[in-house]
Each structure stands twice: as structure tokens, then as C-alpha cells.
Amino acid sequence: MKLTILGGGGFRVPLVYGALLTDRGEGRVTEVVLHDLDDSRLYAVARVLAEQAATVPDAPTVTATTDLDEALRGADFIFSAIRVGGLEGRANDERVALAQGVLGQETVGAGGIAYGLRTVPVAVDIAQRVARLAPDAWVINFTNPAGLVTEAMSRHLGDRVIGICDSPVGLGRRIATVLGANPREAFIDYVGLNHLGWVRGLRVAGRDELPRLLADPDLLGSFEEGKLFGTDWLQSLGAIPNEYLHYYYFNRETVRAYSEVEKTRGAFLRDQQAQFYDEMKRPDTAALTAWDRTRAEREATYMAENRETAGAGERDADDLSGGYEKVALALMRAIARDERTTLILNVRNQGALSVLDTDAVIEVPCLVDANGAHPVAVAPLPDHATGLVCAVKGVEREVLAAAENGSRTTAVKAFALHPLVDSVNVARRLVEGYTEVHPGLAYLK
Template identity: 50%
Template sequence: MRLMIAGGGGFRVPLVYRALCSGYFAGLVDELVLYDVDPARLAAIHAVLRDMPAEGSRPGVVVSTDLDDSLRGTDMVFAAIRPGGTAGRVIDEDVALKLGVLGQETTGAGGISYALRTIPRMLELAEAMRRLCPDAWLINFTNPAGMVTEALVPVLGRRVIGICDSAGGLVQRAAAAVGVPLQEGRLDGVGYYGLNHLGWLYRLAPEGRDLLPDLLSSHDALSSMEEGRLFGQHMLQLLGCLPNEYLYYFYETHHATAAIRRQAETRGASIHHQQRSLYPELAASSHAYAKWEAARRSREEGYLAESRAEGEQRDEQDLAGGGYERVALAVMRALAGGTPSTGKTTQLILNVPNSPVAAVAGASPDEVAVPGMPRDAVVEVPCEVTSDGALPLPQERPGGQFLTLMRHVKEVERLTIQAVREGSREAALQAFAAHPLVGSPDLGRKLLEGYEAGFPELSGLWSRARVPGT
């Protein structure tokens, strides 16, 4: 199999390569193509891969700055691009914070800004895939993952699948907390619904009986997992479920914003400064892998730091890596016809259109996965993945407050996609104003003007009537 990574100079690419060299995913890929628009970043990551300790069989590696050459003959594409680089992330966060609004790259105003400059580039990639490798699958890491995936469905249909590791990580931590770890690639008895970075685990019944009420009533069990410490037992019992960690920005907006503003620098600024000095060192170092691994661990330690009490550390298992890349490779293996060690089909929480649902007992052919959400909306739910694609499994209808928030954020996502597709500044303005973490036309206008000043290319977006993929 030939795998192409768009954003091949990305910081996490060595995690994919490491997983391909040994263990469960070894031998799955013959050739790995790293494509990026930045040759210096490609050179640095290539140096890390060359210096990585030899384990098992190594796929051949090709680096390229030519998109067409990279796509020809490709069977699978991973996309993890960041237009504007880490400097753009700094702007995403700072513009919002200066206006007193949450500054986070995927949630709220920062996520809309990120999407406005990312969706056009991802549509160009999708159009190139349709032209050069129409049978290839696109596994999308690019954030905001759910919104970007929905923008690409009109071009690639079911051949685009969005991934994120936060929902799956939540489920695994919850199962471990109640002493019933899940088998890899299986979600038996798991109920989860939402959008990317906006979802809830509402059932945990791997052996038939729902263990979630027991977990929510146990202070010790909740204290053993990050989400329990993050939200606190009282709130979780009121909700009756376990929220995705990113819902901290919705449930504790004031605390999150204040904590970010108290930090010496934002998360984006920290990563930008780290990478600006690290990449030249990687390209020139004879110990590139060790330098990269030290930087990766430091970066993981700072993840969602604003949500943790002073001195609190992340769980060791979360610092070890093994998130996004294992989800992506598990999807790829299943699409290629592979199955988990259980011999059953692969089940993962993914971002896919709300219908049709997988053919399971009691499900009608036209049933949607998340009742109450539009049929064509991309949602984040447990899916069954086979060589035919990822089909969502039917979930319960979300409770009123959950469904209301999902619908509200989905409307903002759709306004953002409309802004890109139609070159509509008015739609972008409505997206900023309507977001529940903004909620003000005047503030929405100031945010849009701030991002236009930070990203002059947005003016070019408004001057176009249409972009690829319409």
C-alpha cells in the first residue's frame, strides 16, 4: 500500500512512522510519501525518521513538494495540514483573547478562523485526489476535523473520514476506571454522540450492564481519570454522562479564559516558539529522533494545561503518545480489509455523515445515527469500519441541552463552510456572531475584522464567488 501524508513536515508524523515499523500495523504500508509545501520542515522530519531506532520492517520514505506526483498511485491519504503554520495559530488565539473571548484554536472564534483558511486548501486536495487517485481514501486529521470533513463530503462522498483521538481516549479511560478495559477496535455497549470536540459518553455497557452510573457515583473512580478531575463529580452527576474534555471550554468558559490569560504565553505561542527553534536543530542533528521525542513529551505535558489545577500532571499513558496515529492506522487497516485480533469488525469513534447507519439489528435502512440532527450533518459517533467504509452506529436521541448545543454549533459550522464555498463575508460574520462562545453581532464583527487584519488572504476569499468542490 502507498500512503501519502499531506502535511508531511508535521510534528506528529514520526508517530505514524513509528507505528508502521513494528507491532500491529507493521507491514501495512510499503511506501510512505511525505508531502508538504515547506521543504525545510520536510527535511527536519525526514531526519527524525532516518534516526529513529530500527524496529521491524521500515516502509520506504519519499519526500515531495509536488502534490500531483505525491498523489499518483496513492491508495490512502492522511491529511494534517496547518495553513499559516504555528504563527497562524498564535493569531487565532490572540485575536479572540484581546477581545475577551476564549482563545483556543479549534473551539469558538479561533476554530472559525482556522477553518476559513484551511477549508480552501483541503478542497484543493480533495479535488486533486478525485482527479489523480479517485479510489483512494482520505483520512482527515486536519482541524477543525468535523467541520473540514463535512466541507469535503460533497467532493469525496464516503471516501473521506474524519478522525480525532479525544473521544476514543475518553471511552478507554472510563472503561479502565470501572475495571473493564475494552478490546482494541471494539466499542461494544458504548453510547457516544456529538460533534468533534463536542460530545458525550452516555452509556458504558461492555458486558451488558451499564457501568456509567457506578462510575459517576464513585469519587475514587472519577478521580482516576482526567475528565473526572476536570469537571468534578457534582457536575458529572448533574449531566448524567461524561463530556469530551473540550466541553470544559463551554461549561467553564470564564475559568478557562481567565486561566489562559494568566499564562505567560498561549498554547499556540508556546508551540510556535518550540518549533521555530526545534526544526532547524532536527535537520542538522545526528540525534534528531531523541530531540524530537523530548520535544514531543514536553508538548504533551502542556496539553489543556489551563484546565488542570496547579501542579497537576497528565496521566503517564497520555504522555506516551499513541492517539491520532493509532486511530488513523486502525481505520486504514480496516478499509484495507483487516480486522482486530478479536476477528470481529473494527469499531471506532469517527466523524462521518449522520446517515445511513450501519446495518444492525433493529435499524431501518433510512435511520440516522443521531436522532434530531440533519441527515447530511457530519457527527462524531461510534462507527463500524470495513472495506466499504465507515458506517455510523445508531445512538439514542441526545437530551435537550446536548441536542440544542449540537444544533447550535452545527449551524455555525455550516455558516463557516458557506462562507468559504460562496466567498461570503456575510456568512463568516454570522458564524462568528452566532457561536455560543461569542453570541454578539458587534463582537462577531470585531473578531472578523481582527482575523482579516491577521490573515490578509481572507480578503481574497471574499472576492471569489466559488471555490473548488461547489
């Protein structure tokens, strides 16, 4: 089976390949094609993968190309993990937003809108090429903002594009663990949009164990989200929010913390990864060792400003291992081998969440089999969550419209309608600032 990875020179690709190396079953991936616009990054990642495979018999072959059409032809699965504008673009997203006193995080608020505006046209082009060159392939979208990009691609690929994220998986695992349950045996009642969802229940053998967690302040405060949000707030909500909701619930504190750091997250990753890729140009570099060292530092500093604001301390060791590659492998196996499973995924609504239309991409538990991912019908959200979900989905739709018609006015509307942007004038200045620093937004007229 052939797997094509778009953004194949990306830093996290070795996580995916490492997961593939653990799969010895029939019908596994035997061929991996890396595609990237930067051949030096492809070379660096290919070196890491070669060292990963050195002790694994019959490891999937790896080839690399800068020709997109060549990479797509004959693919059974396609991972889309692109970053339009690179980490320099992410750093600019943060800088422009913070200059206006609003959040610039890559998937939330102004930064997420800017990232989406320059990514959607590229993602749509990829989707159209896939429909033409590999119509039977399944596209698994890693590209952020994951829900928005998946919805853009679904307009051309239908249900053959599925978005994934490791945040709900990690959240469900942490809740199950503190409750003494096996995460593999628990059903996570999770619903929302990507980076905007809540766990409302955790059922083990038919019994919802979440009320027990919410009633025990010591237990509730013992894991990442309890430390991040505070036990009183979680008890008030009656649910456990995705960690990204910290940007909404504690926005003022987070913006202040991000404004005071020496380097934003994007600038830190830009400089850190530039050092890694420079190091990989030396033939004597131990590629896998260098990658492991860089990844450990990257994961340990994840959402550091939010944890500092909340007094949450360092991340637990179990939360430093990633997880999206495991979701991707489980998804591929379920489709390719009809190994039926339940996964939290980004898919078209199809009536699962009644407040949104059929084509809206949501993040919910899905039953996965050879025919793809099928969202499980979920109970309505409480009013406060419904309002937030509908507001952000409305913003996503304006981003898609702006990307389709090239309208600067529509782009301003997208920024102005976001709950974390507090003025139409700020929205106008954001569009001005972003179009100045991002050549990829020149299409907005």
C-alpha cells in the same frame, strides 16, 4: 500499499510512522510519501523517520515532495494533516480572540472559526484533486477543525473521507480503566460533534458500567475528566463530556486563565517547534532524541490552563502517549484487510443522529469494514446537548457557506451565532481582526 501524508513536515508525523512500523501483516503500508510546502520541515521529519526505521527490517520506504499532484497519484490512503497558516496562524487566532474577551482555542469558538475559514478552501482544493488523481483512495482527515474540514471534503469525496480524533478514544480508555474493564472489550456509547461529545454509556458484556462510575465520587474523581469537570457536575450531567467541553461549561474561568498566561498554547508551540526545526538543521543532531524530548514537553503541557483552573494537577503518564496514530492504523487495517472493528470516527450522519440531516458530519461509533465506516444509530441526546450540537453545527454550516461564496457578511454571522461569542459587534471586530492578520482570509469580501 502507498500512504501519502499531506502536512508531511508536521511535528506529529513520526507518531504515524511509528505505528506503521508495528504493522507486519499482509497488505501493510510499504511506501510513505510525505508532502509539505516547506522542504526544510520535510527534511527534518524524514531524518526522524530514518532513525525510527534504522532497527526495523523491511520498514516502509519514505520519500518527500513539495509537488501535491505527484504525492497524490497512485495513493491507496491519504492522511490530511495540514495546518494552514502554521503555528503563527494559531497564535494569531488566540491573540485576536482574547483581545475581544472571547476564547481563541484552535477548534472551539472564535479561534476554531478563524482556523476553519482559512482551512476549508485549501481542504476543498485537496478533495477535488484527490477525486481527479486518486479516485479510489481513502482520505483520513487529521486536519482541525476535524469535523468541519471532513464535512467540507465529503461534499467532493462522499464517504471516502473519514475524520479521526484521539480525544474520544482516550476518554473511553480512561473510563474503562477506572472501571477495571479492558478498553478493547468495551463499547463506548459516545455521540456528538468533534470536540463536542459525551460518553453516555460503557457496555461490557452487555452491561452498562457507567452508572457505577457516576455513583462513586471517589472513582469518578480519580481520572482526568473527573478532575477537570468536578464530580458534582458530571453526576448532574449523567454523562462524561469530552474534555473540550470544559471550554463551554467553564468558559469565563478559562478565558481569564488564557488571558493571564505569559504565552498562549499556540505561541508556546510555535516557539517550541521553531527551536526543534532549527535544531534539526544541524547534521550532528540526534533527530529521534530531539523529537522525543520536544514531544514529551508538548504533551505534558496540553490543556494546562484548563487543568489549572479546575485544580486538576498534572496529566497522568498514560495520557501523554497520543493515540490518533493508533486510530488511523486500525482504520486503515479495517478497510484494507476487511478486519472489521468499531471505532469512534467523524463521518456523514446518514440518519444515525436524528436531530441532524444526512450529510452532517458527526462523531459516533462506526462499524468499519472494507466498504468504509458505517455510523451506528444512536439514541437522541438530552435537550441541553442537542441544543449545543445544533447550534455549533449551524455555525459550521455558515463557515462552509462563507468559504464557498467568499462572503464577509456570512463570516460575521458564523462568529455571531457561536455560543461562545456574546455579541454581534464582537463578531464584526473578530472578522476585522482576523482579516488583518491572516492573508488566507483575503477572499472574504
